[in-house]
Structures are given as C-alpha cells and as structure tokens.
Amino acid sequence: MTSAASVVSARDLGLTFDTNDGPVHALTGVNLDIRKGDFVSFIGPSGCGKTTFLRVIADLEKHTTGSIEINGMTPENARLARAYGYVFQAAALYPWRTIEKNIALPLEIMGYSADEQKTRIAEMLDLVNLSGFGKKYPWQLSGGMQQRASIARALAFDADLLLMDEPFGALDEIVRDHLNEQLLKLWDKTNKTICFVTHSIPEAVYLSTRIVVMSPRPGRVTDVIESTLPRERPLEIRDTPEFLEIAHRVREGLKAGHSYEE
Amino acid sequence: MTASLLRDRILPVLTVIAAILVIWHVFVIYLNAPFVRDQAARAGTTVTLGELIPQTFSQERPILPAPHQIIAELWDTTVAKPVTSKRSLVYHAWITLSATLMGFGMGTVLGIALAVGIVHNRAMDKSLMPWVIASQTIPILAVAPMIIVVLNSIGISGLLPKALISTYLSFFPVVVGMVKGLRSPDTLLIDLMHTYNASSTQTFWKLRWPAAMPYLFTSLKVAIAISLVGAIVGELPTGAVAGLGARLLSGSYYGQTIQIWAALFMAAALAAVLVSIVGAAHGLVLKRMGVKP
Numbered sequence: 001m002t003s004a005a006s007v008v009s010a011r012d013l014g015l016t017f018d019t020n021d022g023p024v025h026a027l028t029g030v031n032l033d034i035r036k037g038d039f040v041s042f043i044g045p046s047g048c049g050k051t052t053f054l055r056v057i058a059d060l061e062k063h064t065t066g067s068i069e070i071n072g073m074t075p076e077n078a079r080l081a082r083a084y085g086y087v088f089q090a091a092a093l094y095p096w097r098t099i100e101k102n103i104a105l106p107l108e109i110m111g112y113s114a115d116e117q118k119t120r121i122a123e124m125l126d127l128v129n130l131s132g133f134g135k136k137y138p139w140q141l142s143g144g145m146q147q148r149a150s151i152a153r154a155l156a157f158d159a160d161l162l163l164m165d166e167p168f169g170a171l172d173e174i175v176r177d178h179l180n181e182q183l184l185k186l187w188d189k190t191n192k193t194i195c196f197v198t199h200s201i202p203e204a205v206y207l208s209t210r211i212v213v214m215s216p217r218p219g220r221v222t223d224v225i226e227s228t229l230p231r232e233r234p235l236e237i238r239d240t241p242e243f244l245e246i247a248h249r250v251r252e253g254l255k256a257g258h259s260y261e262e
Numbered sequence: 263m264t265a266s267l268l269r270d271r272i273l274p275v276l277t278v279i280a281a282i283l284v285i286w287h288v289f290v291i292y293l294n295a296p297f298v299r300d301q302a303a304r305a306g307t308t309v310t311l312g313e314l315i316p317q318t319f320s321q322e323r324p325i326l327p328a329p330h331q332i333i334a335e336l337w338d339t340t341v342a343k344p345v346t347s348k349r350s351l352v353y354h355a356w357i358t359l360s361a362t363l364m365g366f367g368m369g370t371v372l373g374i375a376l377a378v379g380i381v382h383n384r385a386m387d388k389s390l391m392p393w394v395i396a397s398q399t400i401p402i403l404a405v406a407p408m409i410i411v412v413l414n415s416i417g418i419s420g421l422l423p424k425a426l427i428s429t430y431l432s433f434f435p436v437v438v439g440m441v442k443g444l445r446s447p448d449t450l451l452i453d454l455m456h457t458y459n460a461s462s463t464q465t466f467w468k469l470r471w472p473a474a475m476p477y478l479f480t481s482l483k484v485a486i487a488i489s490l491v492g493a494i495v496g497e498l499p500t501g502a503v504a505g506l507g508a509r510l511l512s513g514s515y516y517g518q519t520i521q522i523w524a525a526l527f528m529a530a531a532l533a534a535v536l537v538s539i540v541g542a543a544h545g546l547v548l549k550r551m552g553v554k555p
Contacts, residue, residue: 090450
C-alpha cells in the first residue's frame with residue numbers, strides 16, 4: 001500500500017472531535033502521499049483541518065478513522081523514533097535559555113554528547129544565519145530571528161521530516177519574503193521533506209513542490225496541485241505567468257471548496 | 263540618578279514616616295494624659311498643659327510608649343546587654359529566628375513536594391487541594407497550643423514544635439504558588455516537549471521547574487513572613503520561656519508596654535530583613551535566568 005519513498009501516507013483519514021455541541025468533523029476522507037524530499041504546503045481557510053492534519057502526523061492528535069503511516073510507522077512510533085521536527089506559529093523559545101541553549105534543548109533530551117551538541121549548535125546557527133547570536137536571550141532578538149532560531153532547533157537533530165505550522169504567520173511581509181527565500185535554500189541544502197501550513201497563496205505557490213488545497217466543514221482535501229516551477233526560485237519568479245497560473249488554480253480550488261452560503 | 267532616587271524613593275518614605283511620627287506623638291499625649299491627671303488628682307494637685315505633656319512622654323508603663331522610649335529600650339536590650347543574657351533582645355530574636363528558619367525550610371520543602379504531586383497526579387489534585395485550603399481556615403492560635411502540648415507529651419519540645427507551627431503556616435503559599443507555577447508553561451511548550459518524546463522527568467526539570475521560579479519566589483516572600491508569625495505564636499503557649507513571643511507575653515503579664523513594643527519592632531525588623539533576603543535571592547535567580555531587566 002505504501003510506496004517505499006513515501007514519508008507520509010494517509011488513507012481515508014478522519015478525525016472527529018466530540019464537543020458539547022455535537023461532533024465536529026475536523027478531517028474526513030483524507031488520502032495523501034508525501035514523497036521524500038517534497039515541499040508540501042497545506043492551504044485553506046480557518047477550520048479546514050490543515051493544522052489538525054499536521055498535528056495528527058506529529059501524534060499531537062489521534063485520528064479516529066482510516067490510517068496514517070510516517071516512514072512506514074504509526075504516528076506514535078514515529079514520534080518515539082523522533083522522526084520529525086515541529087515548528088509552531090510562535091517561536092516557542094524558552095525565555096530562560098540563550099539561543100544556543102534553546103537549540104541544544106532537543107539534543108540534551110535526546111542524549112547527544114556535549115561535543116556533538118557544540119558542533120551541531122554552531123552548524124545550525126550558521127544554517128539559519130544567526131552565528132554570533134548564540135549567547136543572546138530570545139527577548140533580545142527580533143520576531144524573524146526568533147522564528148529562525150526555532151527552525152534551527154527543529155533541524156538540530158536528525159529528523160528528515162520538518163512540520164511547520166504557519167511559522168511566518170505573525171511576521172510582516174518583508175521579513176516573511178526574506179525568510180521564505182532562506183527556507184527554500186535551507187530545504188535545498190538539507191534535502192528534508194517539509195510539510196508547511198499557510199494562509200497565504202503566494203507563500204504556498206512560491207515554496208511548494210505540491211500544494212494541498214483544503215476546505216472546511218467537514219475538513220477535507222479538495223485539490224492537490226503539482227507545481228511546475230523549477231527548484232531554483234528567485235523571489236522574482238512570483239511575477240512570471242507560470243507562477244500566476246498556479247496561484248490562480250489554488251484560488252479556484254479554495255473558491256470551489258468554500259460555500260459562502262453556510 | 264541619585265537626585266531621582268531621592269525624589270522617587272527616599273522622599274515618599276520619609277514623608278510617611280514623618281506623618282506617622284506626628285500622629286503617634288499626638289496619641290501618646292492623648293492616651294497617657296488620663297494617668298497623669300489621675301496621679302495629680304490623687305495627690306490633690308492640678309497639672310497645667312505645659313506640665314502634662316512632658317510627663318506623658320516619660321511614664322514607666324504608658325498605654326502608648328513614645329518612640330524615643332522604645333528606641334531607648336531597643337538600645338538597652340540589644341547593644342547594651344551581652345547577647346547571651348536572657349534580657350537581651352538579640353538572644354530572644356535568635357531563638358525565634360531559628361524556629362522561623364527551620365519552619366520555613368520544612369514548609370518550603372513540604373509545599374514543593376505537595377505541588378509536584380498535585381501537578382503530576384490527578385488523584386492527588388482532586389483529593390489534596392481541598393484539605394490544603396481547609397488547613398488554613400483553622401485559626402492557628404487554636405491549633406498552636408495543642409501542637410505544643412501533644413508534642414510535649416511525647417517528649418518533643420523546644421525548637422521543633424515551634425518550627426512545625428511555622429511549617430503549618432508557610433507551606434500553604436508555597437503549594438498554591440508552585441501548583442500555579444508548574445502549570446504555567448504554555449501548551450505550545452508542553453507540545454514541543456511531547457514532539458521530542460521527552461520523559462516527564464525531563465519535562466519537569468527543563469520546562470516546569472524553571473517556568474515556576476518566579477512563582478516560587480513570590481510565594482517564598484509570603485512564606486518567610488508568615489513563618490515568623492508562626493514561630494512567635496508558637497512561643498506564646500509555652501509559658502514564656504524565650505523568644506520574641508515570650509517577650510510579648512511577659513510584657514503583657516507585667517504591663518511592660520515598652521518591652522512589648524520593643525519586641526514588636528524587633529519582629530518587624532526581622533521580617534523586613536528576611537523578606538529582603540528572599541527578594542534579593544529572587545532578583546539574583548531571575549538575573550541568572552536571563553530575564554529581561
């Protein structure tokens with residue numbers, strides 16, 4: 001059922017929350033394969049289940065129907081095997097730890113030696129262009145820098161899968177553009193598989209190899225768009241007809257899945 | 263810098279002190295005057311206002327002693343007496359302080375232990391918290407003599423019973439503060455630990471404990487002050503052997519108001535010093551944790 005190169009493989013996946021106002025179908029009938037090395041964006045309006053899907057992959061929520069495998073394992077086993085790094089919407093840095101100590105946090109927990117921690121911290125700080133900021137506390141950094149530190153923390157250990165839940169949602173557009181560009185370079189350099197939740201159509205089109213369009217009530221996948229853009233993407237690519245065409249398709253997909261009468 | 267310190271910090275404090283002193287002196291005259299008049303009436307003489315006022319400030323057992331009388335008593339019983347003397351206030355303060363510190367230490371350890379249990383165990387959360395709160399609704403003045411008597415009957419006397427009363431009072435703010443503190447980390451940070459597959463021990467030491475530090479120190483400031491109260495209350499029913507509580511009690515037996523006030527001032531000074539020490543430790547720990555100044 002699962003192809004060897006599939007990192008995430010969902011079959012007829014569903015999740016229903018029982019609330020006081022009756023059941024809420026956060027996800028229904030999701031079929032999706034994410035291949036190794038993919039950059040997959042999940043886009044859709046609030047309540048479409050994109051974050052929930054990411055949290056199911058991360059074993060932070062349990063699915064109620066269907067099945068899902070991460071690297072051929074259940075989400076729980078994948079979590080126990082530390083198969084992924086998770087970046088939240090907020091940087092979620094520990095305020096009492098310096099930036100390098102924050103990056104060291106997963107390494108300490110996973111039992112890396114002090115020497116190994118040191119080399120990896122230096123490597124990660126370099127990767128997200130924060131060299132020289134290691135000794136600073138989070139409050140001494142700007143929002144964009146904090147989020148970069150948070151990405152470095154998620155990459156510090158050897159997880160091939162990076163789950164990002166609207167990581168740049170709280171940042172202004174100029175910083176966001178810059179970070180998108182850096183993220184693409186980082187993805188190219190590290191060869192990780194990335195699942196990226198976003199609200200923004202340009203962001204999804206610019207970053208992704210595949211775009212998963214979702215719609216709410218019940219949360220479901222309405223379209224999966226393969227990007228025809230090359231891997232190498234300067235920011236100017238956003239003005240090409242090819243880019244605009246994909247963006248148009250995403251917009252149409254969002255429109256089709258969203259009934260405004262409700 | 264120094265000018266603003268004078269204006270913002272020192273001047274308001276001095277103003278309040280001056281106001282208190284003025285009101286105090288007025289009350290000294292008002293409260294002690296009847297005694298002077300009675301004395302005069304008994305002697306068959308009358309006193310003028312000019313004669314009355316100085317006399318209200320120099321009575322041996324005034325209703326309200328004047329500040330200078332208290333300061334003189336404090337000087338006499340601290341600096342002028344050897345600290346080993348039973349009449350030295352330093353000696354009595356030390357007796358009370360040792361019970362306070364022991365009770366504070368035990369209360370802090372007990373409070374933290376209970377909070378850790380309550381945060382990690384649902385059953386303890388549901389069953390223990392109501393008892394913790396109920397324990398504080400019992401007036402300590404009623405419990406203290408019984409603790410002293412019961413422990414004395416099984417051969418435990420001296421420091422420990424008094425320290426236990428301090429413990430009884432001081433564990434409460436620590437439990438309440440630490441439960442709140444250990445639960446204070448954001449869901450996001452808990453989720454993050456979950457994604458790392460961190461053990462609950464790791465989550466505790468790397469997340470919950472440091473997150474609880476500001477809450478702990480706030481509680482400790484309350485706990486140390488309340489420990490002192492507990493130690494003094496614990497000294498009252500022992501029959502006034504030693505300690506600030508004993509000084510208060512014997513002072514009230516013999517109508518030695520100046521002695522009572524001196525002991526009260528000593529207790530207040532002790533509390534101020536203890537709270538400042540905890541406050542300084544608070545600042546130091548937060549500074550080392552890199553908190554934004």
